[in-house]
Amino acid sequence: MSVTTLEVPLSSHHPAAVLFDMDGTLVDSEKLWDVALQELAAEYGGKLSVAARQAIIGTAMAESMRILHDDLGQPERDPEISAAWINTRILELFRTGLPWRPGAFALLRAVRAAGIPTALVTSSPRALVEIALDTLGRDNFDTVVAGDEVVAAKPHPEPYLTAARLLEVPIAHCVAIEDSPTGVASALASGAAVLAVPAEVALPRTVGVHQVESLTGVDLELLAELVTDRAAA
Known part of the structure; x- marks a missing residue:
């Protein structure tokens, strides 16, 4: 989905666009995924391990179901049935x-108030994103890239590269905001400046990734600095 692109000149005062992950970054939805995944594991007569649950965070549905099946010792199960x-x-x-x-x-509103283009870049399928947008606000995003709308999902860079292409901005002048190792890897590989905010899983300190404990206090000045620092690296 592409909405009218905002004309924002590239400058040191702000990024060309801000690309937001959804689950665990903007909304605290991972706990709901916990419920669904554990219920399915119980349906199959098992219990999802902590390690497998953490490995699932940020992955596309097909990979999530593979991890779940392997963790339960039931790799023969049909991932499409489980995904449904x-x-x-x-x-x-x-x-x-x-x-x-x-x-x-607060950060999303500040970015929008400054006229900076935004994208929602998520591994969740479009059907879930449509429901989440009732909370997030459809007008808060100029484009949305859902997990079932790309060929290669995170940690591949395609989702973020697609968002930049739809917004018609250079990825190197964008800031991607992520919470999971999978998402951070995708954003970093795309060439964007990366802001990591851990939620359910601790993130290792990574060169090229600026990490904060929470988005509280993150402002446009910091986002601009991230793009500047990336360009200088």
Whole structure:
């Protein structure tokens, strides 16, 4: 989905665009995924391990189901059947409401108020994203890249490269905001400046990635500095 691109000149005062991950970055939806995944594991007669659950965070649905099946010792299961079960259940859970992550709403509003283009870049499928947008606000994003709308999902750079292409801005002048190792790898590989804000999984310190404990206090000045620092690297 591409909405009218905002004409924002490249300068040291702001990034060309800000590319937001969704689950765990903008909204605290990972706990809902926990519920759905554990319920499916129980349906299959098992329990999803902590290690497998952490490995799933930020991955596309097909890879998530592979991890779940392997963790349960049931690799023969059909991932499409499992994915359909999860999608049905998570749709129900998403409709109960999605709380914002600390500082996320304020940062998103500040970016929009400054006229900076934004994209939502998520591994979640379009059906879930449509429900999440009821909380996030459809007018807060100039384009949306959902997990089932790209050939190669995170950690491949395609989702972020696609967002920059749709916004018609150079990826090197964008800031991508992520919470998971998979998402950070995708954003870093795309060539964007990366701001990492860990949620459910601790993130290792990585060259080229600026990490904060929360989005509370993150402002446009910091985002501009990230792009400048990336260009100078």
